[in-house]
Amino acid sequence: MRILLLNPNLTEAVTESCAVAARAVASPGTSIIPATGEFGAQIINSRAENAIAAHMVLQMAARHAEDVEAVILAVSYDTALYAAREMLDIPVVGMTEAAMLTSLMVGASFGLVVFGTPWLYREHVAALGLSARFAGLRSIERSAAAVYNDPESVRSAVVAAAQALAAEDGADVVILCGAAMAGMARQLQPQVEVPLLDGVSSAVPLCEMLVRMKLPPPGRGSFAAPRGRTTAKLDPVLTARLAR
Amino acid sequence: MRILLLNPNLTEAVTESCAVAARAVASPGTSIIPATGEFGAQIINSRAENAIAAHMVLQMAARHAEDVEAVILAVSYDTALYAAREMLDIPVVGMTEAAMLTSLMVGASFGLVVFGTPWLYREHVAALGLSARFAGLRSIERSAAAVYNDPESVRSAVVAAAQALAAEDGADVVILCGAAMAGMARQLQPQVEVPLLDGVSSAVPLCEMLVRMKLPPPGRGSFAAPRGRTTAKLDPVLTARLAR
Amino acid sequence: MRILLLNPNLTEAVTESCAVAARAVASPGTSIIPATGEFGAQIINSRAENAIAAHMVLQMAARHAEDVEAVILAVSYDTALYAAREMLDIPVVGMTEAAMLTSLMVGASFGLVVFGTPWLYREHVAALGLSARFAGLRSIERSAAAVYNDPESVRSAVVAAAQALAAEDGADVVILCGAAMAGMARQLQPQVEVPLLDGVSSAVPLCEMLVRMKLPPPGRGSFAAPRGRTTAKLDPVLTARLAR
Amino acid sequence: MRILLLNPNLTEAVTESCAVAARAVASPGTSIIPATGEFGAQIINSRAENAIAAHMVLQMAARHAEDVEAVILAVSYDTALYAAREMLDIPVVGMTEAAMLTSLMVGASFGLVVFGTPWLYREHVAALGLSARFAGLRSIERSAAAVYNDPESVRSAVVAAAQALAAEDGADVVILCGAAMAGMARQLQPQVEVPLLDGVSSAVPLCEMLVRMKLPPPGRGSFAAPRGRTTAKLDPVLTARLAR
């Protein structure tokens, strides 16, 4: 099974570290195909950059659609999640969505540890209709880059945030958000009293499951793929995908 | 991996048909251990019977806890879901919960096809905080037993209900609820324009995923297992489990 | 009028103190019939124990149904409230529900003072659909048993919690939750600036009112009593009740 | 115990029929003191008339406050409910509020049968935070006056509406709204499969209960009575009440 690990950010190091985390949990026989964005933000950190990244996600999704059996959005805002799901005939799973849905099978409420832009996460939780299970969010005030440069200090800030979510906000599970935190949940787990999840580690098995379920693409409704659409000046594969 | 397929109803035929459906989707190496209730209702069909079944679920869970790596609640109301999850140190997944969470990765909204007691399903959806994604419910006015006796007529009623949920209520995905419908989603899929899910087929891979994730049981919060509890006149394994 | 004061906990002292509080507010002519649980937890303090207690509640309810005109659930989680109400043909009122509904006639928002397990109270408030009127909750970190052993220190903690709910959370009314606090509202009222309620003192007059209203049991809908149900290995009165 | 039955409408016949219904359920020793509005609408039937009636309610409340031990608002919109409760030191109960709270102890959801202005009822349910328990509303398209002139036809319309609420909207209980329907619930009950409530019959016992509870008026918060207020050109008793 081939799964596209689609990171619309332009920073290949992030994609690569996600790919390492993904491969660590993939089943034998699953290939993780990393892909990094070509236009847009080096690191998405604003509403505007996120909106541009949605285009990037769709172009990348169109380009790889025939070569893979599923797509993981390796971007913590799950950028263009519904749009990509609608456009493709194969499963599309967002990394943060994956962790949130997994958390729902572990506890009654989840908390999020994020790097900045708390509003984008809150709006994503609300857009997914999961606010009733949302215990709260703690934002680490350091650049995502710091994860690579000063990992120890970042780790202790993450542990403190996770503990506060459990102790003060009543989170039963804590999710470490962001591609930069891929794989970190397992490392920090011994220091935190409630289960820790990260996005990629949840998204890979969920994607594998959906592929195996072989659900047909919908023939009607809000996720029926667009057909016969006329567009201009898009990447040819995206043009072709929408014109099917 | 050993997964307990726990049906607190007393009807072994239902457990058995769930087990068939479960094995059809289980990974190689996964054993499905079916278990049927000993006290309570033949078929749960009221608030009272469901409340009694919660006790049965916990007793069965306690009895098998040491022998399995995860538990699937093979009862469409996901009876005692949070209580069992709290009490055990291993993953517990409800069959209807599993289908609902899976549906969230496939569409924006799900509909339910049920056999009677629509209120119990509505209350369950609300209790899980998933109302924002709930498109609606259609109730088949036949006994669950009819599934076995007059399957053709039941199937066409189920297909009609599923189509109505998609066409009139805007459901992107339809879930066939009830142990009696285990495995039916796959059979009826060709007749319905949106993806169909059933509980057991979603619960098995989700359970396998959780087992592989090896999340620790929480040391605090609302799912920390009860410890050192004093009880009386319960089944000895249940007594022991609560007294740990 | 005979009212069953049903405490599914196994601790008779708690039942007894509830009965004292109930009799203090009962109308002339009302008899309070206390009943204490036989199986399950000494003191319910977890999701699992609460789920088991639901069975106990129904068995006790079935046993006394013919001898009383109404039932009060003298357990702070209102365990099995809807199930008992469905199964019986007489009024069933939960003690915490009673205080919450009473509070709605006194102010716009209520706060709760509880002994531990705050999540069970939050989930109960949400399940009753009363979150819009819920100002917040303060948990006293002492065992319920301490109420009996170190009453003075408990009382001052309760007063402090009640004052904080009024002053910081904007609660118009404060409810003292738990059978252990039966009767305490009246004692502590002089020390708190907003009205204090406790469960039993609200439940008794509400129960009396419902008995006098002589509403018929519903012939349809989600509270129509189960009929002709087949069960196994339950207490004979419970079996009989479900088989009617 | 003296209870003011305060109807801000100017139609004494309505007050009188409410008083009959109130006395039918009052305890021995309870006097029902009817009072009819002096200024405003003959029959409130718009947002504007209802807003004016709020002033009338407060003036009447101030006039009788010293002579009674509680107030029932005998107006189906529970006009000025929170304002009167804030201003007085004695219990104030709205007739529709009373029926809704009573219904919550009988079923999981209530439906309303109303005469016109459905929006005012919907907004009242929402303002009281009870939308989660609200099954729906059916409006009888006849003047409230018709209740007196063509009672038979009105009754059959009410029965049909109540049955539809139970059968189609899933209402566990149905409330007959409006002073004009005082006492009708009992008469029509045999024709409807779920319990029927009307406002006055619920409000009287709830009022009696609150009087007996002797809760102190709040010393702080959103229902602390206004003190030392300077007003002009109001009825002298209202002026005095606000200036206390």
Added chain:
Amino acid sequence: MRILLLNPNLTEAVTESCAVAARAVASPGTSIIPATGEFGAQIINSRAENAIAAHMVLQMAARHAEDVEAVILAVSYDTALYAAREMLDIPVVGMTEAAMLTSLMVGASFGLVVFGTPWLYREHVAALGLSARFAGLRSIERSAAAVYNDPESVRSAVVAAAQALAAEDGADVVILCGAAMAGMARQLQPQVEVPLLDGVSSAVPLCEMLVRMKLPPPGRGSFAAPRGRTTAKLDPVLTARLAR
């Protein structure tokens, strides 16, 4: 264009300062017609006074309805907003409503700075269905009169509250509530990092816009003006307006 600036409080100084603020933002050709209440509270500061003011609002609205093209409610609780809108055939805009709707075009969430009675503001936000965009509220614990007497200290308290709403509660925009704060937003803006709004400055241009749109009064629905109503002992213009 003539716009009535309707302040149901009896304090002309407040009306006058609102009028100054209104004229500062009015288009050329717009006349602001100030009107101050005649009966009721000097300064509304309780639920009861606000309910009485609703009658005052309607009487004033009826008196001026023929002479103006729109009405602004220059009272921070937007007293009788829906009732006045229903009764008149011309636009009616509340000052706080105006600021809240304006804020929605500037940010994702708004905060409120108020003088006392926080509950009345919270209930107004909820009644307008805007809770999802409401970041929070900070109450200045000084009398509204202090705005006139000790303006410097009030201003620094307002700035501190606004900054806290932005920094701690995540408000994208802050609204200064209350007629007493008319015009203050512009003065304090340089000291606050997010946009500041006040009611009157938002209400005037919105009113002008609605007048220019020339929408017809509704012929049906919840805002269709009452017709042919029979009332008693009201101000003659109010009587006439309702009797149309």
Added chain:
Amino acid sequence: MRILLLNPNLTEAVTESCAVAARAVASPGTSIIPATGEFGAQIINSRAENAIAAHMVLQMAARHAEDVEAVILAVSYDTALYAAREMLDIPVVGMTEAAMLTSLMVGASFGLVVFGTPWLYREHVAALGLSARFAGLRSIERSAAAVYNDPESVRSAVVAAAQALAAEDGADVVILCGAAMAGMARQLQPQVEVPLLDGVSSAVPLCEMLVRMKLPPPGRGSFAAPRGRTTAKLDPVLTARLAR
């Protein structure tokens, strides 16, 4: 004052008809600067095309930002509304948002008449937090193109939908959604009993108002413009805007 009328669709005829409608309501001195998309969908009709259009919106916004004083999104989904508002220092108003906010000053609830993709509208209403005021939606099952080709039949379908929203769903106001309906509200108003609004006619005066208010761009919070961002392969003006 110069207002950019930004239509990310590629169909100039739609932009042009919006511009006609915009100029019809613009104040003297306001110039409407129409702009049509360059890449993406001819007519946006799916989640994917809408996501791509977000990029187009931002590129167009960046290109014109220095030349205009405000931006109207002339696309019925208000595509990239928050992202454009964040990125620019001038007001940005969405046409559907504008109509919805205007409707809130006219009635208590609004209905929408749309051409297809009802889910995108529902999700937009929910994302804006306005669900509590949303009466419902009726979808005209014709292509937007039909508006130009068979206007009479479209008009009668729109009138029927608007009337149904008022009569059956209780909408106090009806909004005609979509650039294709620009200006139609005024024409059809005589045939509909409740006020009709369209997006452009609401957006122009709201935009003018915001320009005149001269609110500063936020210095913090979720709409503070991105600064110093590193991007690649974007249109140079967009690159420059994000790199400021």
